[in-house]
Amino acid sequence: MEYTKKRKANSVKIIILVVFLIMIAIFAVTQGSVKIPVSQVVKIIIHSKDADQIKPSYIFIVNQVRLPRIILSILVGGVLSIIGTVFQAVFKNPMADPYVMGVSSGAAFGATMGIIFGFGISIAGLGMVSIMAFVGAFSTMLLVYQLSKVGGRVSTTGILLAGIVVNAILSSVISFVMLLNHNDIDKIVTWTMGSFNASSWDHVKLFLIPMFVGVAYMLSLSRELNTLAISENDAKNIGVNVELIKKGTLVVASMLAALSVSVSGIIGFVGLIVPHLFRMIFGSDHRILLPVSFIGGGLFMVICDTMARSLLGNMEIPVGIITSIIGGPFFLMLLQRHKRKFI
Amino acid sequence: MYQIDQIDFSYGKEEVLKKVTFNIDKGSFVSVIGPNGSGKTTLLKNMCKLLDPGSGKIELEQMPLEGFKPKQLAQKVAVVHQGANSDFDFNVGEVVLMGRYPYLKRFQNENTTDLDIAVKSMQQTQTYHLKDKTLLSISGGERQRVMIARALTQEPEVLLLDEPISHLDIKYQMEILKLCRDLNQSQNLTVFTTLHDINLASRFSKVIIMMKNGQVYKIGTPEEVITVQNIKEVYDIDVEIVSNSYPMIHPI
Numbered sequence: 349m350e351y352t353k354k355r356k357a358n359s360v361k362i363i364i365l366v367v368f369l370i371m372i373a374i375f376a377v378t379q380g381s382v383k384i385p386v387s388q389v390v391k392i393i394i395h396s397k398d399a400d401q402i403k404p405s406y407i408f409i410v411n412q413v414r415l416p417r418i419i420l421s422i423l424v425g426g427v428l429s430i431i432g433t434v435f436q437a438v439f440k441n442p443m444a445d446p447y448v449m450g451v452s453s454g455a456a457f458g459a460t461m462g463i464i465f466g467f468g469i470s471i472a473g474l475g476m477v478s479i480m481a482f483v484g485a486f487s488t489m490l491l492v493y494q495l496s497k498v499g500g501r502v503s504t505t506g507i508l509l510a511g512i513v514v515n516a517i518l519s520s521v522i523s524f525v526m527l528l529n530h531n532d533i534d535k536i537v538t539w540t541m542g543s544f545n546a547s548s549w550d551h552v553k554l555f556l557i558p559m560f561v562g563v564a565y566m567l568s569l570s571r572e573l574n575t576l577a578i579s580e581n582d583a584k585n586i587g588v589n590v591e592l593i594k595k596g597t598l599v600v601a602s603m604l605a606a607l608s609v610s611v612s613g614i615i616g617f618v619g620l621i622v623p624h625l626f627r628m629i630f631g632s633d634h635r636i637l638l639p640v641s642f643i644g645g646g647l648f649m650v651i652c653d654t655m656a657r658s659l660l661g662n663m664e665i666p667v668g669i670i671t672s673i674i675g676g677p678f679f680l681m682l683l684q685r686h687k688r689k690f691i
Numbered sequence: 692m693y694q695i696d697q698i699d700f701s702y703g704k705e706e707v708l709k710k711v712t713f714n715i716d717k718g719s720f721v722s723v724i725g726p727n728g729s730g731k732t733t734l735l736k737n738m739c740k741l742l743d744p745g746s747g748k749i750e751l752e753q754m755p756l757e758g759f760k761p762k763q764l765a766q767k768v769a770v771v772h773q774g775a776n777s778d779f780d781f782n783v784g785e786v787v788l789m790g791r792y793p794y795l796k797r798f799q800n801e802n803t804t805d806l807d808i809a810v811k812s813m814q815q816t817q818t819y820h821l822k823d824k825t826l827l828s829i830s831g832g833e834r835q836r837v838m839i840a841r842a843l844t845q846e847p848e849v850l851l852l853d854e855p856i857s858h859l860d861i862k863y864q865m866e867i868l869k870l871c872r873d874l875n876q877s878q879n880l881t882v883f884t885t886l887h888d889i890n891l892a893s894r895f896s897k898v899i900i901m902m903k904n905g906q907v908y909k910i911g912t913p914e915e916v917i918t919v920q921n922i923k924e925v926y927d928i929d930v931e932i933v934s935n936s937y938p939m940i941h942p943i
Binding site: 355437440442568571574575577578579581582584585586587588589627631632633 | 740761762765766768769780782786790792795800826
């Protein structure tokens with residue numbers, strides 16, 4: 349059968365996407381309020397010997413400002429997309445996204461508290477706002493998880509409903525808090541729209557290990573996700589430990605989402621549209637879909653973030669606005685074209 | 692090989708199965724019939740560990756069902772559920788190959804033996820020509836055959852089917868039941884299926900279990916079960932029985 353051939357073709361597709369991602373990333377480094385030529389960017393990145401002829405300010409911008417930001421945006425984009433892909437399969441619901449368990453509103457609530465009470469403490473390079481965001485996201489996730497358990501089992505409908513209700517409650521609370529604290533409204537709004545403005549190597553380091561563990565875990569479940577996406581009962585009877593996989597993916601994915609939110613704020617749409625886009629191109633087989641979603645999410649995010657920081661010159665646009673403005677119509681277009689084939 | 696011993700099951704307060712007891716012999720072809728809500732599907736779900744009985748026990752080859760690990764059970768028992776509708780599209784070949792899951796370790800890829808088994812199951816179910824089509828692009832009857840192919844790829848000893856022929860036209864109904872009978876006869880595969888159609892159950896089964904209100908009303912050969920009195924008691928209709936090689940009912 350042409351089965352092994354197909355597996356090879358998949359690896360080739362992944363490699364092509366990675367190369368493309370690297371090219372876009374390098375281009376992204378050249379862009380910004382100061383334009384830096386590609387040749388110099390490459391020299392700085394590979395620590396070429398003639399790097400001393402390059403302006404020190406360029407070296408600083410590339411190494412300390414743009415590279416960590418671009419790398420972080422790729423990682424966060426990749427993580428949000430792969431979570432979206434996993435949740436859509438586990439819930440068998442095409443509308444599921446990384447924030448389905450209330451992670452976003454939990455994070456926003458935590459961050460709002462952090463902004464308002466603004467203690468100047470920071471741990472591991474993360475400010476109080478980020479830490480509070482993570483705490484908020486994580487505790488909301490636990491709450492939604494507990495609410496959705498029916499007789500010891502995780503109910504899919506339960507999670508979706510509990511997530512929606514908790515989101516609605518927390519959003520109202522945030523609005524109320526904003527009403528009482530006029531001075532901080534700008535900060536809160538910017539934060540809830542997402543931004544990589546403050547990215548540093550500390551963020552990248554903090555993100556890297558949990559990301560590797562979490563993504564490796566999800567990649568190892570591709571086969572199980574395939575069976576789950578068709579039918580939960582079938583998956584069970586084919587020998588998949590469905591409860592274990594549901595709980596495992598929910599916890600791991602939600603923690604990664606919480607971590608993403610704490611370093612970059614809430615960035616909507618990425619985790620919803622990238623999985624759909626790549627499912628249309630590559631099909632539903634998670635053995636290829638998960639890796640390409642990760643790479644594609646990174647690609648989409650780095651493009652959006654580059655636009656966010658260069659479109660208006662010195663003024664930065666929250667990246668969440670760009671992802672929605674570009675992502676939304678693009679998604680609708682695909683939906684129209686593939687109406688019949690849609691997932 | 693399957694012992695169902697005094698099982699009860701309830702959804703909340705509603706008792707769906709009451710003291711259900713029967714045995715299935717290896718190589719048998721058993722159909723479960725009964726009116727809507729008599730507990731057929733719930734019984735099947737208890738037998739494949741999708742639901743756990745409130746009391747009583749189920750044993751497979753003298754071992755309690757709870758003792759089986761998911762993959763271990765899937766090597767012995769394959770289940771074809773009522774048409775699940777998924778929005779996610781997969782190639783038929785991929786779907787059938789999923790049946791090898793219980794035999795594979797975490798990072799192990801399917802080898803040529805696994806592929807051969809999948810191909811064989813597709814040939815048996817006449818779905819090989821569909822292998823490159825996607826699940827959403829084929830007809831309901833074809834999809835049902837694909838799911839049977841996947842079940843056979845598990846190389847099970849028992850095949851459980853839940854209403855395998857509902858929503859299918861008569862041609863596919865016959866094809867699928869004939870396929871089950873062939874597998875039963877040629878490979879000694881034990882078949883257990885819930886059915887709505889009494890005449891088809893009578894025609895294809897070695898044993899019929901007739902259920903009423905969550906209890907086994909009657910169990911036996913088609914001749915023993917399909918009688919004017921039993922049908923009147925369980926379905927509340929009057930019928931005539933026409934007997935050829937098997938009893939056939941004819942509502943009056």
